[in-house]
Amino acid sequence: MSCGCSRLEDGKAIVDHVKSKGKEKIKPRVAHQIACECGEMFTMEAVITNCPSCGMTYGVTPCSSGDINKVKAAGIQYA
Numbered sequence: 001m002s003c004g005c006s007r008l009e010d011g012k013a014i015v016d017h018v019k020s021k022g023k024e025k026i027k028p029r030v031a032h033q034i035a036c037e038c039g040e041m042f043t044m045e046a047v048i049t050n051c052p053s054c055g056m057t058y059g060v061t062p063c064s065s066g067d068i069n070k071v072k073a074a075g076i077q078y079a
Helices: 011-020
Strands: 033-035 041-043 048-050 056-059 072-076
Touching (some): 011 056
Antiparallel strands (some): 056 072
16 A cells, blocks of 8 residues: 555554544444454444443554454553
8 A cells, every 4th residue: 555554563553643644533444343352342433443341442544444454452542
């Protein structure tokens, strides 16, 4: 990808990058069903989303948001 963000593998780096571009409220290409580390299932409705149960922050870059494997955990209430 030309934007270079596809190299990001760390959840915190992804969230930081997306927020630095002001894109955190963009909807992902696919509304992925996320299986959180706490056991809760929820729908990722923005490229940066917190689990409604435990607050774990998940992030994905907008250009990679069609691939659930690119969604990474960043930490509790990281966003």
